[in-house]
Amino acid sequence: MRTGEPLPAVGDVLASLATGLWRYDAAAGLVTLDAEAARLVGLPAEPTTLTEAGIRARFHPVDWNEVDGVVQLALAEGTIAEVRMRIMDxxxxxxxxxxxxxxxSIDPGTGEYELVGTLQEVTEPSAAAARSPITGDWRRSREAFLLDAGRALAxxxxxxxxxxxxxxxxxxGFSPDGLAVFGAExxxxxxxxxxxxxxxxxGPFTxxxxxxxxxxxxxVRTGRAVYxxxxxxxxxxxxxxxxxxxxxxxxxWAFLPLTVAGRTMGAWMAGFKHPVTFTPDERSVLTTVARMLAQALSRAGAAETERELTDGLQRSMxxxxxxxxxxxxxxxxxVPTGGGLQVGGDWYDMIQLPGGTSRTKSGGGRFALTIGDVQGHDVRAAGLMGQLRIALRAYAAEGHRPDAVLSRASRFLYGMTYGDNDADQRFATCLYVEVDPATGTLEIARAGHPDPAIRTADRTVxxxxxxxxxxxGIDPDADxxxxxxxxxxxxxxxxxxxxxxETGGHDLDTGWRRLRRILEEHDGDMEELADALVQAVHGPSSHHATGPLTDRREDDIAVLLxxxxxEGCGCGDTVTVRPTVRRTALTVAQAEHERVAVARQQLxxxxxxxxxxxxxxxxVxxxxxxxxxxxxxxxTDALLVAEVTGDHDSPNGTGGTGGRRMRVEVTDASDDLPHKRHPGELASSGRGLVLMEILADAWGVDPRGEGKSIWFELYEEPAKEDEEDEGD
Known part of the structure; x- marks a missing residue:
């Protein structure tokens, strides 16, 4: 070319280099090819315009499916979009x-992108280059790597x-030898x-x-990668x-943005000891890993913040x-559920009560134990639990009796939750126990909560x-x-x-049977027993009352012992000795006929x-x-007192062949003494004393100053199986 002559046309230069020129209009869905580009894709060597479907038919489908990802990556990074594609006949x-x-480039009016590029034939890779970035083998290994990486990061x-x-x-194909994750504060x-x-x-980068x-x-400033x-x-x-x-x-080096929900939260640096050209395939892998890494860091950060909040809530509540x-x-x-904030509506408390004659310098006066469960396992339940616990403390500190404490607490919770928003109404179960350490007297008031269980000194539950x-919280006037x-x-x-x-698929009956076995068999102190009860439900754990648990639970658990x-109690330095008396007592009021069934179960x-x-x-x-x-x-009402005395393996001294004696006494305030009658075959009553005389080893009726008591005794006999064995 001589000096001063005009430059040749761009199309002529490209044609002389066997390079075609093409243009893609995404809004119209059309691709325009010059003569050389048309020849390269297998069409006659003349300018032509094809639809997107028409041009797609000329390429290998696997290669075509990767075009959009490469273009999007180039748009995000502001770089050249480069792909290698196979032409099919x-x-x-x-x-x-x-x-x-x-x-x-992006059209600001429509938001669609437009591509203007070149097309050039390249040599098919040899077998020696079978693992280069343009082969199917590399693509398969890349996809497997991204799947594994995504699973591990998730x-x-x-x-x-x-x-x-x-x-x-x-x-x-290219593993970095050094990584760094940067954040922004x-x-x-x-x-x-x-x-x-x-x-x-x-140090210098912090x-x-x-x-x-x-x-x-x-x-971090721009949100764009740097290679x-x-x-x-x-x-x-x-x-x-x-x-x-x-x-x-x-x-x-590759520096990539860590972006979550459109916000750049930091940067990821991958450094290499060997030169890397950062081909589009390599940039695609790095960008995908950076996105997965950003999501994983965001989730982990949220989880750590949640755990920190949980620990703070537990410590404060x-x-x-x-x-x-x-x-x-x-x-x-x-023990929290482990879900959400790991703080639900369960709570327990120990409250020192005012006044009382048994108070000592060591703090041994009357106190109250309270345990309860606010409906729900969310922040709302946790907040109500904290407020209700404070209210119970306040009412107890004023000196109210257990029934008055719960009545006031019910009105308090009703006023907080029953308003305009019916969807957020909550209730709570609660058990309030006032304890006099000097006498062992327990005054118990219960609001829809499970009953207490007593383990006697000989491990009977x-x-x-x-x-x-x-x-x-349901009825503000409840008693x-x-x-x-x-x-x-x-x-x-x-x-x-x-x-x-109830955790583990149990109902109230089967769940209590599971706990009964733990209570009956455990001989350790109270701390060890508390651990054993929790472990029976969830397995061994070192997390106690204020420690976080990360594994998911079905429901919150609160336990008080x-x-x-x-003697017989593993809560001190006392010697474990099996006592000789086991006792239970129950009052059955005139309006509580259903408690007869409770008395049978108690016996x-x-x-x-x-x-x-x-x-x-x-x-029974x-x-x-x-x-x-x-x-x-x-x-009048009836008072039932039943007790078992003696040791299982010693003679009872009353002519029986077993080692223990059972005595059951029912007391009432009526002066009318029962009389033995002879009921007919169809009579519906009058058989009580007849049965007593037939079944009891001893029985009697004793007048009292006010009322009377009727009692019977049974002396333990060997089990039937033992008698048959002895006969053999």
Whole structure:
């Protein structure tokens, strides 16, 4: 070409280099090809315009499916979109391979992108290059790598675990030897974690200003990736920060934005000891990993913030047990669900009460134990639980009796939750126990909560039915009657929320049977017993009342144990000795006929290890007759007291062949003494004393100053199986 002559046309130059020119209009869905581009795709060598479907038919479908991802990546990074594609003939055979390079641009009016690029034939790779980025083998290994990486990052639960997974990623064909994750706090760059560096290497990069001439800072500022293929390129583009990177001896670097929901939260640096050209395939892999890494770090950060909030809520809401009570031992556990904030509506508390004659300098006066469950397992439930717990403390501190404390608490919760928003109405179950350590007296009020259980000194576990009312917050005028029990020396009371009973697919009956076995078999102290009860539901765990649990639970669990020190109790330095007395008591009011069934169940529990099943059935029948007689023939309430005395393996001294004696006594305030009658065959009553005479080993009726008591005794006999064995 002579000096001063005009430059040749661009199309002529490209045609002389066997390079075609094409243009894609996304809005119209049309592709325009010049003559050389048409020839390369297998069409006549003349300018033509094709639809998107028409041009797609000329390429291998696998290659065509990757075009959009490469273009989107180039748009995001502001770089050239480069792809290699196989041209197919009408019979589905590959006739040549071409390389397309284009610069995408966005139409601000329509938001669609437009591509103008070149098309050039390239040589098919040889077998020796079978693992280069353009082959199907590499594509398959890349897809397998991304699947594995995505699965591993999705399972990481903490920032430390995410960084460990990222450090262990082995990228197909080009694995970095050094990684760093940068975050942003205000206008400063921070180092979240790194791999492939010595401790302390992160020092110069920590708290670096985002305005610094450093690639990671630029990525955080702009949200665009930076690829540096050589030290010369690094030094030329970032001369100020190059001295910080030079000592690491790397040859190539990739800095990618960590973006979540359109916000750049940091940057990821991958450094290589060997030169990397960062082809579109390599950039695609790095970009995909960066996106997965950003999502994983975001999830881990949210989970860690949640756990920190959970720990703070637990520390602020869960009480510590009060001062040591002379003659009593208290143990408690709280286990959250593990879901959400791991804080639900369950709670327990120990409240020192004012006044009382048994107060000592060591804090041994009257106190209250309360346990409850607010409906729900969310922040709302946790907030209501904290407020309700404070209200109960306030009412108890004013000196109110248990029934008054629950009545006021019910009105308080009703006023808080029953308003205009019916969808957010809540209720709570609660058990309130006022304890006098000097006498072991328990005054119990119950609001829809499970009854307490008592473990006697000889490890017999008895459910203690108590009078109760509706859950708190349903009826502001509800009444809560009280039940008085006495905790004898060596006995332990268990109160808990229903999570301890029903977790694991159990209902109230099967759940209590599971807990009964633990209570009967455990010989440790109260802390060990509390652990055993929780472990029976969820397995071994070192997390106690205020420790977080991360594995998911079905329901919250709150447990309180109260032991009155004595022989047979593992709550002190007392010697474990099996006592010779086992006792239960129950009041049956005139309007509470259903408590006759409760009395039968109580008696069976008291006699759970009695040798003769026939004697147990006889005792249950006689108790039914005695209680029914009081309810039908008098206007007073009945008091049932049943006790077992003696040792199982010693003679009872009364002519029986067993070792123990059972005595059952029913007392009422009526002066009318029962008389033995001779009922006819069709009579519906009058058989009580007849049965007593037939079934009891001894019985009697004793007048009292006011009222009377009727009693019977049974002496333990060997079980039927034992008698048959002896006969053989």
């Amino acid at each position: 009408a019979h589905g055979r590959v006739v040549r391979m071409v390389r397309s390079r284009s610069k995408p 399972e990481a639960r903490s920032t430390e675990e995410v960084l460990r997974v990222a450090a262990g990623l082995s990228m197909p 205000g206008d400063r760059l921070t180092v979240i974690g790194h791999h492939g560096h010595k401790p302390g290497d992160e 708290h670096m200003s985002l305005d610094t001439d450093y690639p990671a800072a630029e990525v 540096l293929s050589s030290p010369e390129e690094y030094r030329g583009r970032y001369p100020v920060s190059w001295p910080l990177a030079a000592p690491f001896g790397r040859r190539s 869960l009480p510590t047990l009060g001062p040591q009570i002379p003659g009593m031992t208290v143990a408690a556990r709280y 008895l459910m203690r039915p108590t009078a109760g009312g509706m859950p708190l 809560y009657p009280t039940t008085r029990l006495v905790l004898e020396p060596g006995e332990t009371m268990l109160i808990c929320t229903d999570g301890l009973i 109260l032991c009155r020190v004595g 069976r529990e008291l006699l759970h290890d009695w040798s003769s099943a026939e004697q147990v059935d006889s005792a 029948l006689l108790v039914s007759e005695m209680l029914t007689n009081v309810l039908v023939h008098t206007d």
